[in-house]
Each structure stands twice: as structure tokens, then as C-alpha cells.
Amino acid sequence: xxxxxxxxxxxxxxxxxxxxxxxxxxxxxxxxxxxxxxxxxxxxxxxxxxxxxxxxxxxxxxxxxxxxxxxxxxxxxxxxxxxxxxxxxxxxxxxxxxxxxxxxxxxxxxxxxxxxxxxxxxxxxxxxxxxxxxxxxxxxxxxxxxxxxxxxxxxxxxxxxxxxxxxxxxxxxxxxxxxxxxxxxxxxxxxxxxxxxxxxxxxxxxxxxxxxxxxxxxxxxxxxxxxxxxxxxxxxxxxxxxxxxxxxxxxxxxxxxxxxxxxxxxxxxxxxxxxxxxxxxxxxxxxxxxxxxxxxxxxxxxxxxxxxxxxxxxxxxxxxxxxxxxxxxxxxxxxxxxxxxxxxxxxxxxxxxxxxxxxxxxxxxxxxxxxxxxxxxxxxxxxxxxxxxxxxxxxxxxxxxxxxxxxxxxxxxxxxxxxxxxxxxxxxxxxxxxxxxxxxxxxxxxxxxxxxxxxxxxxxxxxxxxxxxxxxxxxxxxxxxxxxxxxxxxxxxxxxxxxxxxxxxxxxxxxxxxxxxxxxxxxxxxxxxxxxxxxxxxxxxxxxxxxxxxxxxxxxxxxxxxxxxxxxxxxxxxxxxxxxxxxxxxxxxxxxxxxxxxxxxxxxxxxxxxxxxxxxxxxxxxxxxxxxxxxxxxxxxxxxxxxxxxxxxxxxxxxxxxxxxxxxxxxxxxxxxxxxxxxxxxxxxxxxxxxxxxxxxxxxxxxxxxxxxxxxxxxxxxxxxxxxxxxxxxxxxxxxxxxxxxxxxxxxxxxxxxxxxxxxxxxxxxxxxxxxxxxxxxxxxxxxxxxxxxxxxxxxxxxxxxxxxxxxxxxxxxxxxxxxxxxxxxxxxxxxxxxxxxxxxxxxxxxxxxxxxxxxxxxxxxxxxxxxxxxxxxxxxxxxxxx
Numbered sequence: 001x002x003x004x005x006x007x008x009x010x011x012x013x014x015x016x017x018x019x020x021x022x023x024x025x026x027x028x029x030x031x032x033x034x035x036x037x038x039x040x041x042x043x044x045x046x047x048x049x050x051x052x053x054x055x056x057x058x059x060x061x062x063x064x065x066x067x068x069x070x071x072x073x074x075x076x077x078x079x080x081x082x083x084x085x086x087x088x089x090x091x092x093x094x095x096x097x098x099x100x101x102x103x104x105x106x107x108x109x110x111x112x113x114x115x116x117x118x119x120x121x122x123x124x125x126x127x128x129x130x131x132x133x134x135x136x137x138x139x140x141x142x143x144x145x146x147x148x149x150x151x152x153x154x155x156x157x158x159x160x161x162x163x164x165x166x167x168x169x170x171x172x173x174x175x176x177x178x179x180x181x182x183x184x185x186x187x188x189x190x191x192x193x194x195x196x197x198x199x200x201x202x203x204x205x206x207x208x209x210x211x212x213x214x215x216x217x218x219x220x221x222x223x224x225x226x227x228x229x230x231x232x233x234x235x236x237x238x239x240x241x242x243x244x245x246x247x248x249x250x251x252x253x254x255x256x257x258x259x260x261x262x263x264x265x266x267x268x269x270x271x272x273x274x275x276x277x278x279x280x281x282x283x284x285x286x287x288x289x290x291x292x293x294x295x296x297x298x299x300x301x302x303x304x305x306x307x308x309x310x311x312x313x314x315x316x317x318x319x320x321x322x323x324x325x326x327x328x329x330x331x332x333x334x335x336x337x338x339x340x341x342x343x344x345x346x347x348x349x350x351x352x353x354x355x356x357x358x359x360x361x362x363x364x365x366x367x368x369x370x371x372x373x374x375x376x377x378x379x380x381x382x383x384x385x386x387x388x389x390x391x392x393x394x395x396x397x398x399x400x401x402x403x404x405x406x407x408x409x410x411x412x413x414x415x416x417x418x419x420x421x422x423x424x425x426x427x428x429x430x431x432x433x434x435x436x437x438x439x440x441x442x443x444x445x446x447x448x449x450x451x452x453x454x455x456x457x458x459x460x461x462x463x464x465x466x467x468x469x470x471x472x473x474x475x476x477x478x479x480x481x482x483x484x485x486x487x488x489x490x491x492x493x494x495x496x497x498x499x500x501x502x503x504x505x506x507x508x509x510x511x512x513x514x515x516x517x518x519x520x521x522x523x524x525x526x527x528x529x530x531x532x533x534x535x536x537x538x539x540x541x542x543x544x545x546x547x548x549x550x551x552x553x554x555x556x557x558x559x560x561x562x563x564x565x566x567x568x569x570x571x572x573x574x575x576x577x578x579x580x581x582x583x584x585x586x587x588x589x590x591x592x593x594x595x596x597x598x599x600x601x602x603x604x605x606x607x608x609x610x611x612x613x614x615x616x617x618x619x620x621x622x623x624x625x626x627x628x629x630x631x632x633x634x635x636x637x638x639x640x641x642x643x644x645x646x647x648x649x650x651x652x653x654x655x656x657x658x659x660x661x662x663x664x665x666x667x668x669x670x671x672x673x674x675x676x677x678x679x680x681x682x683x684x685x686x687x688x689x690x691x692x693x694x695x696x697x698x699x700x701x702x703x704x705x706x707x708x709x710x711x712x713x714x715x716x717x718x719x720x721x722x723x724x725x726x727x728x729x730x731x732x733x734x735x736x737x738x739x740x741x742x743x744x745x746x747x748x749x750x751x752x753x754x755x756x757x758x759x760x761x762x763x764x765x766x767x768x769x770x771x772x773x774x775x776x777x778x779x780x781x782x783x784x785x786x787x788x789x790x791x792x793x794x795x796x797x798x799x800x801x802x803x804x805x806x807x808x809x810x811x812x813x814x815x816x817x818x819x820x821x822x823x824x825x826x827x828x829x830x831x832x833x834x835x836x837x838x839x840x841x842x843x844x845x846x847x848x849x850x851x852x853x854x855x856x857x858x859x860x861x862x863x864x865x866x867x868x869x870x871x872x873x874x875x876x877x878x879x880x881x882x883x
Contacts, residue, residue, distance in 0.1 A: 043317065044261070045261045048193070049263045052195075052273065053266055054324065060141060063174075064141065064160050066092060067172075070344065071088050072162055073163075073164060073170070076105070076170040077170070089102065089103075092175075093175075097181070098177050099116075099176050100113065101113060101174070102114070103173060104171060104174060106169055107128060108128025108133050109124060110125050111124075116151075118151060130144065130149075132144035133159065136159040136160060136161050137161060141159060142160075143156065143157070143158055143267055145179070145197075145203050145268065147212075147230075147233045152233070153178070154179040156178075159172055159173065165415075166399070167397075183206070189206060189275070191258070191277035192207055192258070192275070192276040194210060194273075194274050194275075195265070195271065196215060196272060196274060199214060199218060200214040200218070201213070201214045201232055212235075214237045217239065224236060248260050250276065260274060261277070345357065345433040346360070346361065346433075347433060348428060349377050349429055350428050352378050353377075354376065365404070377431070384403075385403045388402070399415070401416070401436070402414055402416060412437050413436050413440050414436060416431055416432070416433050417431070417434075418432075450462065455527070458533075459525075460526065461527075464536070472580070474538070475538065475580070476580060480539050480541060481580075481581075482537070482538055484535075484593050485549070485553070485575070486575040486576075486590070486594050487534070487572050488531060488575075489571075489572050490570065492570065495507060508527075511561070511570070512525070512527065514559070515533060522538060523535065535549070547608075550576060553608075554607070573598075575597025575609065575611065576593060576596055577590075577592040577610075577611045582611050592611040592616070595616060596611040625674060626682055628666060628667055629675055629684055630684065632664070632688075633687060638688065638691065638692075640696060641661055642656040642865060645853050645854070647852065647853050648852060648854060649852065652708065652877060653707075653872065655713060655714060655746070655853075656711075656872075657715075657748070657855060658715045659672070659716075659862045661862075685721060686720060689718060693730070693731070693734050694737065697734055697735065698738050699865050700713045701739055706869070714746040715746070716750075716778065717747055718753075727768070728764060731745075731768065731771065731773065735771075745774065746773070746796070746797065747774070748799065750779050754789050765793050765794060774796045776795065776796060776797040777790065779799065780798040780799055781801050781804055781817065781821060791828070795830060796831065797832070798821070798830055798832055802856075804817055805846070809841050818834070822849050822850045832850070834851045834854045837855065837856030837859060
């Protein structure tokens with residue numbers, strides 16, 4: 001009994017104690033539950049805020065590193081192609097886990113990115129309106145949370161400006177990270193965790209329905225303003241049904257109360273991390289239990305639950321902390337890997353004390369890590385450059401060029417980009433040091449290429465002009481002369497056309513070497529272009545030495561050149577101008593020397609001459625003729641004259657030669673020997689020649705009723721019209737348009753057409769002959785190979801040049817040549833026409849010599865179509881003219 005009693009008493013005591021304990025515990029836990037929940041909530045928010053801060057700091061640092069990457073800076077300077085930059089951005093995104101890595105130019109235009117599905121529609125869009133662009137411009141970098149304009153997905157945008165070598169803003173690097181990676185941390189919390197902005201709009205939460213809705217009351221104007229900002233999309237945010245009781249508590253639509261813990265996010269002004277935890281306590285259920293056993297069980301369960309809760313909460317906090325630490329280590333590892341991928345040595349230092357560096361620095365300077373940590377920044381720069389380097393850095397320069405020294409004492413050029421930062425409240429600097437040896441070598445090579453000819457290694461036109469300017473200045477101060485020789489190789493184009501440009505280039509190298517050996521050390525020999533060279537002589541007292549040098553240059557060029565087992569002989573034409581007599585401007589001297597050179601060309605080549613003012617007059621006149629000639633057709637200034645041709649056997653008119661005349665309002669009457677060469681040189685002879693043929697055929701077509709059936713119309717054509725077979729198409733077109741018979745047309749050509757003596761010339765003449773058009777060789781006897789041409793080409797007629805006819809009365813040699821030409825032509829079955837008949841004695845001799853036809857002033861001057869109709873056609877008998 002006593003035991004029972006004791007047990008009962010003990011049981012009662014236990015029960016009473018348990019009841020009292022439950023009551024007391026409930027009261028205690030009810031009062032302490034708030035404190036524990038608030039404390040846990042504070043820890044959760046603080047821990048997540050620290051993690052978010054670390055995350056922002058790590059990603060900002062990575063974007064800052066990307067902004068100083070050499071390839072990124074070279075891209076904005078136009079030195080890297082888009083495809084190469086895409087590959088680099090793909091690697092960066094894979095390295096740091098970003099969903100999007102892209103570049104904006106300084107206007108905010110999307111210019112490059114990693115590969116993603118909507119890249120094609122995003123390229124070229126402007127994102128200058130985005131705050132992360134504006135804030136980065138003003139502050140250097142920015143963090144911005146928003147809904148993607150193209151992807152329509154939430155993202156955390158990290159931006160950092162890119163500066164060029166001069167420190168000027170050239171563009172921006174932007175990385176976008178998916179918010180879901182960070183938001184996943186919220187889902188493990190028992191309460192509701194949100195990241196919201198100043199207006200209470202939820203950007204991240206473990207409650208999916210709350211995203212882009214507001215926990216704070218908003219009026220319609222505020223909602224429209226948020227929608228217009230486009231930060232959270234185009235729709236206005238909805239309102240989450242919460243009633244705020246105080247800054248630390250709130251109540252939902254079902255009456256559930258929540259304790260609220262909130263902290264500001266340091267890197268996002270106005271943004272807050274807010275945690276809402278339910279105030280319900282499992283201790284409230286113990287209060288409503290009706291049995292002691294239930295109370296005890298509930299108490300046990302409560303104790304057990306509390307132990308489990310505390311264990312799980314502690315484990316969770318520890319796991320979260322370990323997770324944050326792992327993320328930090330991972331972020332540091334990624335940052336380290338990113339620094340190792342760079343080709344630059346990155347050195348962290350406080351003043352000149354080296355604190356840390358990447359592996360590239362060890363390889364660049366040749367030191368081990370331990371050795372490099374014992375050095376200062378002053379030890380890695382060349383001693384003779386140290387003072388200047390310190391001064392540049394002290395003046396605030398962030399990008400400088402200097403010289404560094406390796407462990408073996410070898411110095412090399414470097415580019416240093418310096419960035420100031422603060423770590424733990426202390427000023428520190430990050431120096432990105434790049435070896436620019438190759439760049440300096442390339443700059444030196446480019447500088448040489450910009451001033452010297454790549455083929456001959458002589459100074460080029462640019463360097464020659466600079467030296468000429470300096471030489472003229474020195475000559476004016478000393479009172480001496482500067483002689484400028486413009487040397488052009490004669491007929492060099494033939495070598496290129498026949499043997500190829502490779503042989504031509506080898507010959508140019510040999511010529512330049514021989515000329516260089518023949519000039520003084522102080523003189524400048526430059527290649528001006530093509531087969532043109534410039535020789536500049538300084539400190540000349542007179543022109544005697546210049547003549548000696550010019551003759552020496554001609555002699556040197558006239559010597560044999562041996563290339564590829566064969567001999568080459570060339571010559572040169574040299575034009576000479578003298579400063580200050582011919583001018584003091586380089587362009588003026590070059591132009592005048594060039595003018596003198598062309599005078600040598602016109603007078604037979606292989607010689608030299610000094611510039612004289614009358615040469616400039618000739619050039620000016622020639623240019624004015626070209627200028628006026630370009631509009632002659634449109635102004636109807638050209639007109640045709642016709643000179644009759646008479647048959648000596650039948651003494652009747654057998655044809656006419658068409659001659660063009662030009663009367664210009666500014667220049668007056670210009671003779672054909674003045675403007676025809678200009679027309680041939682400029683190509684204007686092609687439209688003018690077609691106009692002449694068309695007008696002549698139209699006129700002859702009108703005369704056909706007045707003419708005998710044997711009448712022939714002679715039209716001169718230029719060698720330029722034969723190029724590419726143009727003459728054939730033109731003849732077909734004009735004859736078809738005018739209806740003039742091809743059999744009554746004679747095309748007169750000179751030796752200039754036949755000088756090439758190639759297959760295309762023979763083919764063109766054969767095509768003309770096949771059309772029924774007659775062929776006549778004009779100015780026969782003046783060319784060195786005219787006889788061979790008569791044998792090779794299908795001529796019908798030869799025209800003996802007026803130079804033989806004019807002196808035949810007094811010159812037996814001319815008479816013999818005419819007789820021989822007539823006999824030869826007859827032997828080949830050709831007809832003979834003599835030009836330039838101006839006297840009866842000449843006509844009589846030509847008739848006796850056997851000429852078929854004649855023309856000249858004695859028989860009729862070239863006249864207009866109207867006068868030809870009135871005077872010549874009305875007296876078509878030769879006897880009527882000479883009687």
C-alpha cells in the first residue's frame with residue numbers, strides 16, 4: 001500500500017507537476033516563441049543579405065575584370081571581328097554561369113553577345129533607356145533587377161563601362177544572371193521570403209503567385225508609373241491581400257498573423273529582403289487538450305518536436321552557412337580562373353607593396369610566387385622608366401605604357417591599366433600588366449611600311465614629300481637650291497604586258513638598286529609609283545651638277561639588265577624642276593617636274609629637260625581643250641566638212657573624205673591636230689567618232705540621188721575605237737539606222753591601229769571587210785612597217801601621205817618613192833589615192849605615175865555639206881575644175 005500510495009502520490013505529484021509544468025511551459029513558450037521566431041527570422045534575413053551582398057560583390061568583380069580584358073577593348077576599337085567576340089562571350093558565360101553576356105556601344109546599342117535564341121532580333125537594339133546603362137555611365141558600374149525586354153525573364157543585370165587606352169568611355173559589358181538560382185534559397189525557408197523594391201513590388205519569392213505583385217498598398221497612379229518604367233514588364237503590378245498592423249507585423253486575408261523581419265539591400269538602394277513568419281505556436285494546441293495523458297503526450301511531443309525543430313533549425317542554419325561559404329569559395333575560384341584565362345599579369349598592391357597576383361605574373365616576370373611577394377612594384381619596372389611611371393600614376397593616369405624587367409634583367413615594353421578599389425576599408429590598386437612587345441614590333445613595321453615602298457624598299461611618296469618639304473625649308477635658310485628629278489621608265493608597260501608583272505617587279509627592283517648606287521648618300525631616291533622614281537638633290541649651288549646627275553641616271557638606265565637568263569634594255573625620261581625658282585610647294589615642284597618629263601616623252605624619250613613656263617601653258621591649254629571638248633557634242637559645236645576625191649582615169653568625182661571641225665565660243669576655232677589627240681587620250685573619241693560616222697552617213701544618204709553609183713565616203717577612225725571590237729558594233733548600228741550602203745563606205749585607218757599587230761586587230765579588220773566596207777591605209781609611207789601591214793591585212797586602198805606629194809616637183813627622191821609605192825600597190829591589187837595635191841604639176845606627175853585618185857586644195861578644199869552640194873556635186877567633172 002505504501003508503495004502504491006507513494007506511487008500514487010508520486011503520480012499525482014507528477015501529474016500536478018506536469019500540469020503545472022505544462023501550464024507554466026505554455027505560458028513561457030508562448031512568450032518566448034515570439035522571441036525565438038524573431039531571432040531566427042533576423043538570422044535568416046541577415047544570413048541571406050550577407051549572401052546576396054557576397055553574390056553581388058563577386059559578380060560585379062567578374063564584370064569589372066571583363067571590362068578590362070584586352071579583347072573587349074580591342075573589339076570596341078574595331079580590331080576584333082564579331083565572331084571572335086561571340087566565342088569569347090560564350091566562354092565568359094560558361095565560366096561565370098551567366099545566362100547572357102553582351103556588349104553595348106557608347107550609345108547603348110546591343111553590338112555583341114554570346115549565342116542565345118533571340119540574338120538575331122536583339123542585335124542593333126538600343127538599351128540606353130535601361131537604368132543599368134545610365135547608372136554605369138555615371139558610376140562606372142551598376143546592378144539592376146528587371147524583367148528582360150526580349151527574353152521576358154527575370155534577371156539580375158551587372159554592368160560595367162569599358163574605357164579605351166585614353167581612358168575614354170567606349171562601351172559597356174553587361175552580364176545577366178537568372179534570379180531563379182538565388183531564389184531557390186528561399187524555398188527551403190518555413191516562412192515567406194521576398195525581395196522587393198521601394199514600392200513593395202516582389203521580384204523574388206518562394207511564393208510564385210507573389211512575383212511582380214506588391215505587398216504594399218498602391219494607388220492607380222503608382223501602378224501606372226511602375227508599368228511605364230518597364231522594370232517589371234508592361235503590366236501594372238497587382239496587390240497582395242495583406243494588411244500591415246505595424247512595421248513588424250501583418251495579417252493576410254484569412255486573419256493569419258505574420259511577424260515581419262526586413263533588412264535593406266546595400267547594393268540596391270530602396271530594396272529590402274523581407275521575411276514573414278507565422279505567429280502560430282504549437283503550444284496553443286496543448287491549452288485545449290482535455291486529458292492529462294494527452295497533455296503529457298502533447299508535452300512530450302511538444303518537447304520532442306521542439307528538440308527536432310531546434311535540431312533541424314540549427315542544422316539548417318549550419319547548412320545554409322556552409323552553402324554560403326561554398327558559394328563564396330566557388331565564386332572566388334571562378335574569379336581566379338577568369339584571371340588566369342587573361343593574358344595579362346594582374347597584380348594587387350597597396351601603394352608599391354605587392355599583395356597578390358595571378359599565375360600570368362609569375363610567368364611574365366620569371367619569378368616564383370615567394371620571390372615576387374618579396375619585391376615591390378618599383379622592382380618590376382625598368383630603372384630608367386620608374387620616375388616617369390610614378391609621375392604618370394601620381395597624375396591620375398589609369399592606362400600607361402612603360403618598360404618592365406624580368407628576373408634575368410631583360411626589359412620589355414608593357415601596357416599598364418590601373419584600377420583603384422577598397423578592401424576592408426583600405427585603399428588598394430589592381431594593375432593589369434600586358435607585354436606589348438609584339439605590338440611595338442608591329443607598330444615599328446607599320447611605320448616602316450607607311451614610309452617605304454614594299455617592293456624596292458625606297459622611300460615612298462609620303463616620306464619623299466616630307467623630306468622635300470624639309471629640304472625646301474633648309475634651302476631657303478641657306479640660300480641653296482633643291483633639284484627635283486621626275487624619272488619615268490620608257491615603255492615599261494610593254495614589259496608588264498608581254499612578260500608579266502612578276503618580271504616587271506624584278507626589273508623595278510634591279511632599276512631601283514642601280515639608281516640608288518649611283519646617287520650620293522645625302523640625296524633621296526624614292527619610288528613615286530608604278531615605273532616612276534623621284535630623285536631629290538639638296539644643297540645645290542647651280543644646275544651644272546644636276547645635268548651631270550641626269551646624264552648619269554640615263555647612262556645607268558641604258559646599261560644591260562640581266563634577269564631570268566635574258567637581257568633587258570630600257571631607257572628613261574627625266575623632267576627636272578628646281579626650288580625655289582620653280583616654286584616652293586612640293587606639289588608644285590612635282591607637277592612641274594612631271595610636266596617637263598612629258599615634254600621629254602613627246603620629243604622622243606631617253607633624255608632630260610628642265611621645266612620652263614611655256615610647258616605649263618601647253619598643259620593648261622590642253623586641259624582647257626579637254627574641258628571644253630567634253631561638252632562639244634551637247635552644245636552642237638562640232639560640224640563636218642567634206643573634201644572631194646577625184647578619179648584620174650575617168651576624171652569624175654568618186655568620193656569624199658569626211659573631216660571634223662570644232663568651233664568653240666571660248667577657244668575659237670580649234671584644229672583637228674589640237675583636239676583629236678586629246679579626244680583619243682580621254683576616250684571622248686568614241687562618242688565623237690560615232691557622231692561623225694552617223695552624221696556623214698545621213699548626209700551621204702541624202703546625196704545618193706545626185707551621186708554616181710561608184711561614190712565612196714571615207715571616214716577616219718581612231719585606234720581607240722578599235723579597242724575590244726567596239727568599232728564593229730558601232731558600224732553595224734549606224735549603217736542600220738541611216739540605211740547607207742556598206743559597200744559605199746570606206747574606213748580609213750593609220751598605222752596606230754595596226755601597231756599591236758595582234759589577233760584581235762586582224763579579226764576586227766576581217767569583220768569590217770566581211771560587212772562589205774572598204775579599208776584604206778591612211779598616211780602611207782610614214783610608218784616603219786607599213787609595207788608589212790599591206791601584206792597581212794585586207795586593205796583595198798592606200799593613201800600616199802601629203803609629205804611626199806608636197807615636194808615631188810623639186811625632190812627626185814619623193815618622185816621615186818611615189819612611183820615605187822604605186823607599183824607595189826598595183827602588184828598587190830590595191831588602188832592608190834594621193835593626198836595633198838596643191839598644184840597642176842603635182843597632179844600631172846601623179847596621173848603619169850599611175851595613181852587612181854587624188855585629193856587636195858588644188859581640186860577642192862574641205863567644205864560644209866551645203867557648200868559641197870552647191871559647188872562640188874554640181875561640177876563633178878575633173879576637167880571642169882582644172883580648165
